[in-house]
Amino acid sequence: MTYSKDFAVKLKSSGYKLTPQRRAIISSILSSERSLTPQELHSSLVEKHPQIGLVTVYRTLELLNRLGLLCEFQPQGSARSFKAGPAEHHHHLVCRGCGEVVDFTGRCPIELKTSLERETGFLITDHQLEFAGYCRNCRGK
Amino acid sequence: MTYSKDFAVKLKSSGYKLTPQRRAIISSILSSERSLTPQELHSSLVEKHPQIGLVTVYRTLELLNRLGLLCEFQPQGSARSFKAGPAEHHHHLVCRGCGEVVDFTGRCPIELKTSLERETGFLITDHQLEFAGYCRNCRGK
DNA sequence: ATGACTGCAAATCGTTTGCACGGTA
DNA sequence: TACCGTGCAAACGATTTGCAGTCAT
Numbered sequence: 001m002t003y004s005k006d007f008a009v010k011l012k013s014s015g016y017k018l019t020p021q022r023r024a025i026i027s028s029i030l031s032s033e034r035s036l037t038p039q040e041l042h043s044s045l046v047e048k049h050p051q052i053g054l055v056t057v058y059r060t061l062e063l064l065n066r067l068g069l070l071c072e073f074q075p076q077g078s079a080r081s082f083k084a085g086p087a088e089h090h091h092h093l094v095c096r097g098c099g100e101v102v103d104f105t106g107r108c109p110i111e112l113k114t115s116l117e118r119e120t121g122f123l124i125t126d127h128q129l130e131f132a133g134y135c136r137n138c139r140g141k
Numbered sequence: 142m143t144y145s146k147d148f149a150v151k152l153k154s155s156g157y158k159l160t161p162q163r164r165a166i167i168s169s170i171l172s173s174e175r176s177l178t179p180q181e182l183h184s185s186l187v188e189k190h191p192q193i194g195l196v197t198v199y200r201t202l203e204l205l206n207r208l209g210l211l212c213e214f215q216p217q218g219s220a221r222s223f224k225a226g227p228a229e230h231h232h233h234l235v236c237r238g239c240g241e242v243v244d245f246t247g248r249c250p251i252e253l254k255t256s257l258e259r260e261t262g263f264l265i266t267d268h269q270l271e272f273a274g275y276c277r278n279c280r281g282k
Numbered sequence: 283a284t285g286a287c288t289g290c291a292a293a294t295c296g297t298t299t300g301c302a303c304g305g306t307a
Numbered sequence: 308t309a310c311c312g313t314g315c316a317a318a319c320g321a322t323t324t325g326c327a328g329t330c331a332t
Contacts, residue, residue, distance in 0.1 A: 017331085019287065038321085053289045058322065075271050076215050079321085090269055095276040113272060121277030128231055128271040130216050131254065135236040136262030158306090160312065179296080194314045199297065220296085288329075299318070307310085 004030055010067050024049050025060045035073050035083035035101070075101060076128060093122060145171055151208050165190050166201045176214050176224035176242070216242060217269060234263060 007026045008018050016022075028044055029036065036044070042057045061082055064070045071085045075094040078101060093102040093116060102120060117124050148167045149159050157163075169185055170177065177185070183198045202223055205211045212226045216235040219242065234243040234257060243261060258265055 015286095017286065019330090021288075051289080055290080055323085056288060059288085072217065074215070074217050076213065076273065092269075092271055094271060094273040095279055116272060121280070122272075122274050123280050124272050124274035126273050128233075128273075129268065130233055130235060130270070131257060131263070131265050131268040132217065132235040133263050133265035133267070138236055139262070139264050158311070162313075192314080196298085196315080197313060200312085203298095284332085286330085286332100288327105290327095291325090293322105293324070295320105295322080297319080297321105300316090302313105302315095304313080305311090307308100 007064070007069055010069060014067055016063065021049070021052050021056050022060050024052065025057060026064070029064075029070070029082065029084050032083065035071070035081040035103070037079045037081045039079075040081075073101070093120060093124075095122065148205070148210055151210060155208055157204065162190070162193050162197050163201050165193065166198060167205070170205075170211070170223065170225050173224070176212070176222040176244070178220045178222045180220075181222075214242070234261060234265075236263070 004026065007030075011018050011022070024045055025041065028041055032044075038054065038057050038061060041061075042052070042054045045052050045057070061070065065072055065082065068086065069084065070082045071090055072080065072082055073090065073092060074080045075092050078094060081101075091104050093104060095101075102122075104116070113124055113127070116122065145167065148171075152159050152163070165186055166182065169182055173185075179195065179198050179202060182202075183193070183195045186193050186198070202211065206213055206223065209227065210225065211223045212231055213221065213223055214231065214233060215221045216233055219235060222242075232245050234245060236242075243263075245257065254265055254268070257263065
């Protein structure tokens with residue numbers, strides 16, 4: 001919540017301005033515990049800030065993401081969405097039926113499949129684990 | 142490779158025909174150890190089968206996938222791709238630099254980050270684990 | 283004035299759909 | 308004859324780009 005400060009500081013220290021639009025977008029992201037798609041974010045903003053364009057939302061998300069302030073989700077078969085927080089690590093549980101995404105970041109091992117099923121009532125049919133980074137060739141930039 | 146039989150059997154037993162186009166698509170998928178995007182698949186086919194449309198590739202992939210004959214990949218930031226094999230379980234290692242995708246399906250625990258780095262030369266910066274299935278409401282169909 | 287930031291419209295990319303034709307049961 | 312499968316063109320949804328106007332330094 002008071003992350004807000006971090007966002008502002010990081011933006012400024014990286015040479016970017018904290019415009020009203022960016023402020024609105026950031027505050028909207030921070031006040032949602034769910035991750036939001038660009039569209040959802042835009043819709044939620046239009047009420048109070050009718051003039052904000054979807055394009056600006058995309059550009060801001062791209063910027064914040066690049067600065068490491070956002071966590072980008074893209075579960076198989078679902079829309080791309082973002083939430084506040086560092087990006088290095090997130091886990092989700094997706095419903096292939098209704099698309100619900102349950103975030104369980106913080107818990108790791110794959111053995112938790114069974115306990116997840118017990119706790120959430122999900123019937124888990126498959127999973128996907130993705131590590132990302134830089135390969136031997138790309139490491140040295 | 143001689144999976145080919147399985148594909149044919151499954152198709153027929155599910156009430157679908159094994160057309161020349163489908164045969165070509167299946168054989169192309171089976172002969173690649175990499176996972177392929179619809180576009181890549183189409184390009185690779187056009188040489189020998191100039192008349193196959195991209196749409197047919199999409200429709201066939203969708204069909205085979207629905208029959209459980211394919212494994213669908215969609216790493217964060219990469220294109221959607223498919224390879225032969227059951228879908229319930231796959232792991233990949235993606236290079237954020239060049240897009241290379243290393244498949245390491247078969248090995249599970251997250252603790253393998255370090256050993257993966259050692260073995261592949263990757264610098265791993267983040268990961269994502271996704272379980273999917275059906276939530277309490279969707280389980281009963 | 284300069285450069286950053288924005289909004290709009292148009293372009294692009296991957297994917298899906300509508301439709302009419304062709305082959306086969 | 309009735310369908311299934313196909314190709315083509317068009318529709319679509321998400322995202323990106325070009326461009327010209329605006330704002331703050």
